[in-house]
Amino acid sequence: MRKILILAILFYILVLLQTSFLVHFNIFGHVPNFILLLVVVLSISEPPTIFFKKVAGGENSGVWGAVFGGFFLDIFSSGPIGFQILIYTAISIFIKLILKKYLWINILKTKE
Amino acid sequence: MRPPLKRNKILIMGVTILLVLSLNFFQKEVKNFFYLISFPIQKVLWQAGDRTSSFFEIIVEIKELKTENEKLKLKIQELLSENTELKELKRENEDLRKALEIDLKKDFKLILADVSGKDALEDSVLINKGLKEGILKDFPVITPQRTLLGKIDEVYENFSRITLISNKNSSFNAKIITADNGVLGVVRGEGNFRVIFDLMPREATVKEGSSVVTTGFEGIFPEGILVGEIKKIEKNDVTPFQRAKVEPAFNIKELNAVFIISDF
Numbered sequence: 001m002r003k004i005l006i007l008a009i010l011f012y013i014l015v016l017l018q019t020s021f022l023v024h025f026n027i028f029g030h031v032p033n034f035i036l037l038l039v040v041v042l043s044i045s046e047p048p049t050i051f052f053k054k055v056a057g058g059e060n061s062g063v064w065g066a067v068f069g070g071f072f073l074d075i076f077s078s079g080p081i082g083f084q085i086l087i088y089t090a091i092s093i094f095i096k097l098i099l100k101k102y103l104w105i106n107i108l109k110t111k112e
Numbered sequence: 113m114r115p116p117l118k119r120n121k122i123l124i125m126g127v128t129i130l131l132v133l134s135l136n137f138f139q140k141e142v143k144n145f146f147y148l149i150s151f152p153i154q155k156v157l158w159q160a161g162d163r164t165s166s167f168f169e170i171i172v173e174i175k176e177l178k179t180e181n182e183k184l185k186l187k188i189q190e191l192l193s194e195n196t197e198l199k200e201l202k203r204e205n206e207d208l209r210k211a212l213e214i215d216l217k218k219d220f221k222l223i224l225a226d227v228s229g230k231d232a233l234e235d236s237v238l239i240n241k242g243l244k245e246g247i248l249k250d251f252p253v254i255t256p257q258r259t260l261l262g263k264i265d266e267v268y269e270n271f272s273r274i275t276l277i278s279n280k281n282s283s284f285n286a287k288i289i290t291a292d293n294g295v296l297g298v299v300r301g302e303g304n305f306r307v308i309f310d311l312m313p314r315e316a317t318v319k320e321g322s323s324v325v326t327t328g329f330e331g332i333f334p335e336g337i338l339v340g341e342i343k344k345i346e347k348n349d350v351t352p353f354q355r356a357k358v359e360p361a362f363n364i365k366e367l368n369a370v371f372i373i374s375d376f
Contacts, residue, residue, distance in 0.1 A: 019229035019238075020154040024161035024365045030304060033232070071132070075146045076238070077231040078266055078273055081135045084233075 007061055008068045014038065015072035035069040036088070043092045048100035066092040144242070144268040147228070151240060151271075154228040158368070165365050220334065221375035223247065227367055228271075235279040235303060237262075239370060242270045252333045252373045259338045259361035260326060261370055274370070277339065278305045278360060285329040286339055288318050299324065299339055299358065307340060307358040314354055318342060324358055334376040 014034055022031050043062030070085030077084070135142050173180075209215075223246070225239040241247055251264040253274050262282065265275040275282055282301040286309065287294045297312040309324060322342050328335035343357040 015232075016150055016153055016157060016229075019232055020157035021161040023158075023230040024165035026305070026364070028304075031230070031232070035232075072146075073232050075143055076229060077233050078236055079233065081139060081142070082132050085132065 003061060004064050007064050011035065011038075011065060011068040012072050015069065015076055018073075019076045035073060036091070039066045039069055039088050039092055040095065043095040044099065048096045048104055062092045062096065063089060140266075140268050144270055147238065147268065147271045151228055154238075155226060155240075158228060162366065162368060169365075218376065220371075220373045222371040223374055225272075225370055225372060227370060230364065231273070235276040235282075235301060235305060236265060237274045237276060237364075237367070237370075239272055239274060239372075240270065241372065242268045242272045244270055246374065247272050247372055250332055252337075252376075254337060254371050254373060255362050255367065256369055256371065257361070259340075260333065261362050261367075263332055264372065276305075276362075276364075277301055278303065278307050284333060285327045286324050287327050288312070288342060289323045289325060290316075290318060296327065305360065305364060307360050309342065309356045309358050310353065312354040312356065314347075314352065316354065318345060318354075318356065320345065334373060 018031070018034055022034070025032075039062060042065050046059035046061060066088035067085055070083075070088040071081070073084045073088075074081045223241060225241040225245075227237055227239055229238045230236070231238070239253075247264060247267055249264055249267055253261045253263060255261050260277060262274045262276040262279070264272050266273040277284075277299060278301040280301050280303045283298055285296070286299040287296050288309065295312055295316040295318055298310050300308055300310050302308055312318065320342055324339040324342060326333040326335060326337045326339060338361050340358040340360040343359045345354060345356040347354050
């Protein structure tokens with residue numbers, strides 16, 4: 001539960017940075033999307049879960065990050081609330097499914 | 113039968129999805145609430161970004177500063193002489209209008225607002241004035257330098273959202289200033305701060321660097337507000353019209369305050 005709360009605050013701050021600070025650093029008119037980057041990194045780096053159950057050390061912070069990131073992005077954009085939640089959650093779940101089905105290598109920790 | 117834990121989880125997920133969807137019914141209130149609590153942080157971040165980016169820009173541009181400075185000085189001289197001439201003409205125009213009893217051109221009624229953030233997906237900007245300050249949908253928005261920025265798209269209690277002219281949904285009538293009458297066309301947004309001037313007649317000859325101004329035909333924007341400068345003209349034998357890239361007169365990186373025109 002504490003982890004989820006920390007994720008929510010982290011993504012709130014990131015979205016604020018994204019919409020207010022990083023706008024000034026656009027590269028050829030494109031603002032870097034750190035929310036998507038972090039969601040992808042979280043989803044790849046943690047052990048995949050089996051239907052959201054934490055079996056064999058599986059973690060869900062990628063999906064939670066996607067939910068919060070999408071929610072706050074929805075709040076700070078003009079579209080309906082829920083649109084970007086869906087996109088980011090789908091991306092996270094898709095990555096996790098692929099990793100679970102084929103191969104997952106621990107890229108962050110060197111030893112168990 | 114399913115194990116109770118799994119059923120509970122499905123129930124919680126269903127309730128959460130319904131909750132998020134139901135937020136859409138109070139979308140304006142929910143968004144306004146989040147904007148209210150985030151505005152102080154966003155403002156600080158916006159200004160910090162503005163300062164840092166201009167610092168880095170100076171480092172990159174330091175080489176060209178000298179030549180640019182000389183060019184600008186020349187331009188200032190040119191504009192100064194033109195300005196005095198135009199002031200004289202303005203006075204004459206006013207006198208003549210008075211003599212002919214035609215209404216003098218009214219000045220706009222302006223509302224000042226601060227920019228707090230940009231939309232992550234589209235070319236739209238959030239400002240800190242809303243319904244309470246008397247802002248309504250489709251009010252035109254200009255920069256402090258009196259160049260066109262966009263129009264109000266969504267209004268919340270204390271905030272509103274501007275659709276920039278570079279937004280993909282934005283298009284309006286405009287005119288390129290030329291030596292004779294001027295060339296009419298449509299300015300369309302292309303996303304990512306890009307703007308094009310479309311539906312220009314094939315026979316029209318336009319120089320790069322000429323200014324684009326609004327015509328006010330569609331009734332949203334007042335007449336004669338600077339939109340930008342023609343950058344590159346694309347002429348094609350197949351298409352019935354010419355189109356040109358437009359460099360918008362506003363720069364999102366240097367945008368801090370905006371003016372909303374409430375009456376024109």
